[in-house]
Amino acid sequence: MAVNEHEETRARLPLAAAGALEAGEREQIERHLAGCAACAAEWERWRLCGLLLKRLPTPQPSPLVVERARARAVARLLETSDERSTQVGILLAVLVAWTLTLGSGVVVLVLTRGIAAAAELFTGNGWLWVAAYTTAGWFLAAVASAVLGRRYRTSRGLA
Amino acid sequence: MMADAAADWEALLSRDTDAARLQRGDLDALAALLARYQNRLYRYLLRLVRDPAIAEDLFQQTWVRVVEKIRRYDPRRSFEAWLFAVARNLAIDHLRRRAPESLDDAGPAGAAETPAARVASAEPGVLAGLLARERAELVAQVLAELPLIYRETLTLRFEEEMKLEEIAALLAVPLSTVKTRLRRGLEMMRHRLENLAGESSWP
Ligand SMILES: [Zn+2]
Numbered sequence: 417m418a419v420n421e422h423e424e425t426r427a428r429l430p431l432a433a434a435g436a437l438e439a440g441e442r443e444q445i446e447r448h449l450a451g452c453a454a455c456a457a458e459w460e461r462w463r464l465c466g467l468l469l470k471r472l473p474t475p476q477p478s479p480l481v482v483e484r485a486r487a488r489a490v491a492r493l494l495e496t497s498d499e500r501s502t503q504v505g506i507l508l509a510v511l512v513a514w515t516l517t518l519g520s521g522v523v524v525l526v527l528t529r530g531i532a533a534a535a536e537l538f539t540g541n542g543w544l545w546v547a548a549y550t551t552a553g554w555f556l557a558a559v560a561s562a563v564l565g566r567r568y569r570t571s572r573g574l575a
Numbered sequence: 576m577m578a579d580a581a582a583d584w585e586a587l588l589s590r591d592t593d594a595a596r597l598q599r600g601d602l603d604a605l606a607a608l609l610a611r612y613q614n615r616l617y618r619y620l621l622r623l624v625r626d627p628a629i630a631e632d633l634f635q636q637t638w639v640r641v642v643e644k645i646r647r648y649d650p651r652r653s654f655e656a657w658l659f660a661v662a663r664n665l666a667i668d669h670l671r672r673r674a675p676e677s678l679d680d681a682g683p684a685g686a687a688e689t690p691a692a693r694v695a696s697a698e699p700g701v702l703a704g705l706l707a708r709e710r711a712e713l714v715a716q717v718l719a720e721l722p723l724i725y726r727e728t729l730t731l732r733f734e735e736e737m738k739l740e741e742i743a744a745l746l747a748v749p750l751s752t753v754k755t756r757l758r759r760g761l762e763m764m765r766h767r768l769e770n771l772a773g774e775s776s777w778p
Contacts, residue, residue, distance in 0.1 A: 424709045430761040434732055436739055464702040465765045469733035472708065477617040481631045486609055489638040490602055496643060497600055520677055 421448060432459070433466035483506050517553065521546035594654040598645050609638065612655070615735060616662055622730040625667040625719050633669060637662040659735075659745055670723065701772035702765075717767045725760030732757060 425448045432445055448488050449456045477485075525545055526534050536542030576688050593611075596604035616637065621630040671752050705714055718726050731742045743750045 430758040430765075433761060435758040436732075436757055459669050461702055461762065461765065461769075464706070465761055465768065468702065468705055468768065469712065469718065469729060469764070472718070472734060474614050474734070475618050475621050475627075476614050477631060477634055479618075481634060482609060482613050485635040485638040486606060488635055489605055489609075489642045492639045493600060493602070493605070493642040512601060518595055558709055 420450065422455060425449070425452070429462045430465075433462040447449075465509050473569070517550055520553070521549040524549060524566060544563075594645070594648060594657075595650045597642070598648065605638075605642065607640075608654070608658075610619070612658060616658065619659060619730060620662055620666055622718070622726055622734070623723070624669060629669065632692070633662065636665050640665065653741075656741060656745060663745065689751050701769055705768060705772060710747060713771060714768065717764060717771065720767070721760060721763055724756055725763060728753060728756040729760045731762065 425445055428441060428445055432442065437445070444496060445459075449459055522534065522537065525537075525542060533542060537546065576663050593604045593607045597608060601703045613634075617630060617634050620637070621627060624633065637658070641658065644661065650702070677708050704710070718729060721729070728742060728746070731737045732739070732747070737745070739750055743753045746753070
């Protein structure tokens with residue numbers, strides 16, 4: 417038997433014990449081991465090494481630790497679903513606010529210039545009127561909040 | 576055979592269903608996943624950090640992190656691989672804080688035993704003698720003394736019974752690196768076990 421066949425086999429034995437060889441490599445080794453007592457003895461040691469690792473008793477977490485992990489995870493889960501529902505709530509509020517803002521422009525248009533003006537929303541320049549109304553509304557709100565904010569800061573002695 | 580395959584498939588499905596149910600906030604699914612993975616997960620963490628108190632703490636943190644990130648988990652992929660990756664990140668963070676230099680440590684340079692240096696150093700029976708139940712603690716100790724990259728790869732392969740490809744994905748290294756670590760880790764294991772078993776104090 418060629419010397420390098422022994423060496424090749426020996427070099428592969430640890431991986432064979434780890435079940436990490438390709439089918440071809442494995443067959444080659446098996447053939448060699450069948451006819452070589454020295455390599456077969458060496459294989460037995462690697463096999464035992466792997467077996468010792470496989471047979472290690474499984475360490476177990478104490479039931480108390482498992483229960484604490486569950487409780488902490490449940491608490492976190494409830495927190496995150498709270499956070500999510502808060503986020504959904506804010507999103508809904510923003511949607512409602514926008515609908516009211518844009519809708520009020522249409523309502524005022526209809527109230528001041530009659531139902532026929534509503535048709536202008538799509539055909540004429542009614543939408544321009546609504547846009548202007550809405551912008552003016554936002555502008556007024558911005559001015560109002562700036563003034564209120566300023567007054568608040570003054571009253572708190574911050575300005 | 577067919578029945579086995581069907582049972583396997585069912586088990587696989589129910590496993591992934593639990594993860595999917597947890598995504599919808601189902602607390603029973605959390606309990607089911609905990610029961611299924613608690614021992615394996617704890618063992619993996621213990622092999623990584625070696626200290627039971629720290630492993631227990633990381634175990635709890637892992638499940639908190641699981642519920643925090645469960646929405647980002649893709650149910651088409653293996654929950655097990657995802658869970659182990661979550662645990663691993665926490666353990667590696669801990670080890671990095673503890674001793675930053677030891678993470679990529681391949682062991683002391685002197686420990687580079689060549690195969691030739693330890694060929695047939697002990698009698699054939701000494702390893703077999705370690706198979707006895709009461710000797711398991713010694714084997715666990717030898718495993719724990721290996722550098723991180725080797726003890727981790729060995730536990731994933733031999734204890735967790737992961738496929739090589741799964742280990743490579745979890746560790747984010749090429750398959751060839753997994754093989755190198757397995758070979759090198761087993762060489763160290765064998766060398767130390769034979770030395771230990773061959774010591775004069777050995778009955
Ligand atoms: Zn041979």
